Amino acid sequence: MISHMRRLLSLSTAMVMASTAIAAAEPSAELIAAAKAEGTLTTIALPHDWCGYGGVIEGFKAKYGLTINELNPDAGSGDEIEAIKANKDNKGDQAPDVIDVGLSFGPSAKADGLIQPYKVSTWDSIPDTAKDAEGYWYGDYYGVMAFEVNKDLVKESPKDWADLLKPEFANMVALAGDPRTANQAISGVFAAGLSGAGGDVAKSGEAGLAFFKELNAKGNFVPVIGKSAPLAQGTTPIILRWDYNALSDRDTLAGNPPVDVVIPETGVVAGVYVQAISAYAPHPNAAKLWMEYLYSDEGQLGWLKGYCHPIRFNDLAKNGKIPQDLLDKLPPAAAYEKAVFPTLEQQEAYKEVITKGWDTVVGANVQ
Template sequence: MTADAGRRRTVASKALVMVVAAALTTTACGVGDGDGAPGVRAPDGPTELVLVAASLMEPGFDAVIEGFGDGEEGADLAVTPEYGASGDQSRKVAAGLPADAVAFAARPGMERVVRAGVVDPTWDEDATRGVPAGSVVVLVVREGDPPGIDGWDDLLRAGVDAVVPDPRTSGAGRWSLLAPYAAAGGADGDPAAGLGFVRALVAGHLAAVPATVRAASEEFLDGTGDVLLTVESEAKRLAAEGAPVHYAVPEGSMRVAYPFAVSARSGHPGAARTFMNYLYSTEGQRLWARSGFRPVDPGVAAEFAGEFPRPAGLHTIEDLGGWESVEEELFDGDDGAITTIFDEADE
């Protein structure tokens, strides 16, 4: 089943977890402690926490949820994750989908639920700005890599076609286009050069633009295109599942940040914060790393440095003016520069 269908998985914490089918869509069936709060304690079972998250983060959360449940702190708690496309998840939570905690592929999704009053505006006032794990943008190729692709300029060579998640619908798609935009000049005060690269890529070198990161991976594995633009955590997932691919981290890649926050509407905020703290613990950070995500703890990052090489010229969203500026100038639904390039290509 694809991420578009929104997979539901339950990971129990030393107890059998009752999965209530209506728990994520209504509070009328007994979910919550009042006022529509999503958390629930079964009469003789653990306290359930609902995590609404981007499917892009599924391998990491599955690992940390299991680790949390195996430990003393999670003994009486059970986390039920609901995965789906990041933008869809954010919009559903903003519209009222119950959640004790939320996690998205990029900051704009979190800002949407903050504006809706679901998450407190102070959610990012910590050392990592509310980000328990991250990634970088990479180029995925098939075994043998016949075209010899390992850098951005290779994408514009004659005969090379790429698959990229649609940046109009996918958080991973936004990251995947921001990396070459930044490397081509967008991060060095030359947005015209950055947009020129994106325009050339879209006009002559895109084999497919699937709506989600998982759909893009599936289409590439089915034989479409020569290279897949995606995030390292997704590339590592493919490799871990035995896909015949490998990836390169190009010079001038982009640091990807996956935000997480506890919901201000949680029926069990203390329990939700206990789970949040585990994400940042040494054990939790090691589980993120083993699942293909770059840890934010410096000590753990040093342990796994061999698995997560730092590319030369790594850019951050701050190099482009921050997400507020990027969303307005590049991804606005009406006249964002990159949105317009893709819209024109569809005509």
């Protein structure tokens, strides 16, 4: 399992050889005091069933005693960026202190002057490939695109992207967000395109749009944002979403309905999400303390409890800090062996193609 994760992340030994002392570092007493003086942290787009966020939020509050003001939990990455822009001069409850966005949104937010640098105590154990060298943004966890299937309504689950075009899946298939703004949905379109383009990343944006044009024309695509409620109700019996969200739903729904989580045979796309602090954060010290918590051993294991692969996985594994029961709950390592980690440049390219081309090529208004 450990060697497999190394292979997925394409890490060199130098990237993961952080000392135990660094990994165990704690935020300073001065930072803790300053954060407690501010008293509040404002977050955005953190649904409690996403990647174990409910437990992570409660863990942070219990440890430091701060209040968390949670804005729009179902927002997408693009919405988070717009929230910073709209609240540059607002120090009230609608101004987010921190954001959690898809990898490609980190560099663009930095270029637009919307985020500020901060390096957490465990900085050296975060792979260089997943962080900004100056500390403006840093990867925190990742998953792969999967099919979440309501087994009461779908007797034979699709095994690959091409299966979704079959007539038996009419009016069943949904994205987990708006592909014009949400990273998860953009990644779903890209993954379908990667499969259709035979693994050619450069052609996958256009191929993904073509796939969804056909899916929509056949009547198989449902222009509704897929999540656990419409899945259970039968509105969106098949949802294309990150594996950790699907696995979390499987637990939460507890067999009502039974849920199958399928990692497709081709077009297996991994998505890294990154954290950053708003350049206009009303509570900058609380924001920094939040980052310290997320990148601590406790915070990172919180992601694993929510079926996400924490960005410091290799460091935690090397130091024997991952409980076996958490490893046992993950899907088999073999399911991830074909995972593709698009580079920042590739993500920027296909994001532009998909977000700008969705309306004209596919023409389905996802809500």
